Amino acid sequence: MSSADKNLSDYRPEEIPSAENFSFGIVTAAWNQDITGALYEGCKNTLLEHGCSAEQIHSVWVPGTFELPTAARLLAQAKKVDAVICLGCVIKGETSHNEYINQSVAMALQQLSIASAKPFIFGVLTPNSMQQALDRAGGQHGNKGVEAAVTAIQMAALRKNLSSTEKKIGFSFGL
Numbered sequence: 818m819s820s821a822d823k824n825l826s827d828y829r830p831e832e833i834p835s836a837e838n839f840s841f842g843i844v845t846a847a848w849n850q851d852i853t854g855a856l857y858e859g860c861k862n863t864l865l866e867h868g869c870s871a872e873q874i875h876s877v878w879v880p881g882t883f884e885l886p887t888a889a890r891l892l893a894q895a896k897k898v899d900a901v902i903c904l905g906c907v908i909k910g911e912t913s914h915n916e917y918i919n920q921s922v923a924m925a926l927q928q929l930s931i932a933s934a935k936p937f938i939f940g941v942l943t944p945n946s947m948q949q950a951l952d953r954a955g956g957q958h959g960n961k962g963v964e965a966a967v968t969a970i971q972m973a974a975l976r977k978n979l980s981s982t983e984k985k986i987g988f989s990f991g992l
Contacts, residue, residue, distance in 0.1 A: 826859070826959030828967055830867070834974035837868035839899040840875070841969055842892040846905035846941075848881040855954040856904040856940060859962030867970055882907050882941055883918050886925035889937050893929075899973035900936040902965045906954070909945045919943045936972035940965030 841864055845857045857876070864874055875896045879888045882905030889901045903926060907915045919941060926937040942961050944950040952958045 826963040828964075833867055833967055833970055835868045836864055836970045836973070837870075839869060839970065839973045839977075840873040840897060841869060841966075841973070842889065842896060842898040842901035843874060843876045844885050844888045844892060844901060844903045845876065845878050846880070846882045846885060847878050849906040849908065849950065852906040852942065852950045852954045853904055856906070856942070856960065856962035856965070859955060859960035860902055860904060860940065860966040861962075863963045863966035864970070867966075869970075881905070881918075882922055885922055885941070886929060886937075889926065890929055893933065893935060893937075898935075899976065900938060900969040902938045902940050902969045904940040904962055904965060906942040906944070906950050908947060908950055909943075915943060934976070936969060936976065938965050938969045938972070940968075 843857060843860055845853050847853065861874060861876070865871065875892060875898060877888055877892055879885060885903040885905055889903050892898065893901050903922070905922070907918050909915045922941060923939050926939050929935075929937045940961055942950050942953050944953065953961050
């Protein structure tokens, strides 16, 4: 279902695990800061509402969306986090730059998630216009930052529930 048909902030809070024992990283792009700032606030407030303490939220800002994966990896290496949420906004505009940036960032975050077995959440808006971005950053379609936080909580809980204390064969990326 597209966000035009659904509010991104619409979920059932009672179905979300507690975030009390989890630590999260939030990496936010400064480009389109009016939008990304609203995403950040929605994300942070949702983590807090679900029991995460402010001390367990580690935030950094980067120049643009393209820098999200590198900063996410650096943050995951520097802090003991259960998930890293990446927030950005690339508006299509008159060129196809958005396709290159959005696809690169999505693929890099997916690779980080798979390689590290740690959730790296894609909370990047990919709208065609500023109005669509505003609608998804606290406007009529909710806030993608809220959705990203809920996803991070769910994935951190899943990772914890499926983790095993058995010795594993292989190697670790140290994330």
